[in-house]
Amino acid sequence: xxxSRRTFLKGSLASGxxxxxxxxxxxxxxTVLAAWPKGAFEAxxxxxxxxxxxxxxxxADSKDxxxxxxxxxxxxxxxxxxxxxxxxxxxxxxxLAASNPSPLTSSFNLGANAEGYVSTRIKVRKTSKxxxxxxxxxxxxxxSKDVKVTIGGCGG
Amino acid sequence: MAKGIKIRxxxxxxxxxxxxLMSHPMHTGLRKNKKTGKKIPAHFIQExxxxxxxxxxxxALWGPAISKNPYxxxxxxxxxxxxxxxxxxxxxxxETSTKEAKIR
Numbered sequence: 001x002x003x004s005r006r007t008f009l010k011g012s013l014a015s016g017x018x019x020x021x022x023x024x025x026x027x028x029x030x031t032v033l034a035a036w037p038k039g040a041f042e043a044x045x046x047x048x049x050x051x052x053x054x055x056x057x058x059x060a061d062s063k064d065x066x067x068x069x070x071x072x073x074x075x076x077x078x079x080x081x082x083x084x085x086x087x088x089x090x091x092x093x094x095x096l097a098a099s100n101p102s103p104l105t106s107s108f109n110l111g112a113n114a115e116g117y118v119s120t121r122i123k124v125r126k127t128s129k130x131x132x133x134x135x136x137x138x139x140x141x142x143x144s145k146d147v148k149v150t151i152g153g154c155g156g
Numbered sequence: 157m158a159k160g161i162k163i164r165x166x167x168x169x170x171x172x173x174x175x176x177l178m179s180h181p182m183h184t185g186l187r188k189n190k191k192t193g194k195k196i197p198a199h200f201i202q203e204x205x206x207x208x209x210x211x212x213x214x215x216a217l218w219g220p221a222i223s224k225n226p227y228x229x230x231x232x233x234x235x236x237x238x239x240x241x242x243x244x245x246x247x248x249x250x251e252t253s254t255k256e257a258k259i260r
Binding site: 077097105120 | 171184186202203208211212213214215216217218219220221222223224226227228229230231232233234
């Protein structure tokens with residue numbers, strides 16, 4: 001309980017500081033984001049992960065986020081996922097797989113000139129929702145897609 | 157070590173698309189070795205940094221749930237033929253790899 005509260009506080013403080021520093025142009029994203037958010041990657045459950053990563057688990061659904069992923073993934077160890085978004089002022093794109101032991105698969109911090117697009121391949125344990133969370137202008141937007149997995153991607 | 161990175165960067169209408177393929181086992185730390193029954197320790201890339209002419213365009217923070225031999229693609233505005241694009245990663249054991257390529 002104490003631990004989760006601590007990571008929650010740390011996460012919210014850190015993201016606040018990052019936003020301020022980047023906004024003021026004092027620090028480049030490179031130096032600020034060098035720390036890997038261990039708490040967020042180890043958190044269980046989507047809500048906790050969101051809290052650890054962004055300091056908040058409330059997101060607004062957005063139609064401006066498109067997730068390209070297979071409806072049925074034959075091999076859960078390799079699920080190609082692409083996220084495209086046209087939201088202005090984009091800061092980061094995170095990809096979560098709800099049923100994984102730790103839902104957060106990846107988080108992409110985009111620089112000032114980056115387009116709202118990332119593509120990668122993730123592991124998905126079993127049939128679940130794959131959610132893309134986009135942080136733009138300090139707000140969180142989300143979109144999900146169901147991916148059916150026939151062979152799990154975690155475990156042997 | 158056979159831990160290379162393959163990069164392809166292509167500029168089109170002012171937008172550069174970068175595709176990178178890294179070679180890494182990406183062990184989650186949850187899987188067992190079938191012969192010995194022992195868990196394979198976690199070994200995965202934590203941070204991937206992409207630079208264009210020395211400016212960071214994207215930093216990817218990864219967990220163990222990224223597939224083996226990770227693929228990554230992203231786009232950024234600007235970039236012309238001949239510009240350099242650099243991709244470097246750091247994994248949880250502190251190993252690193254860097255590769256530079258020219259936009260074509």
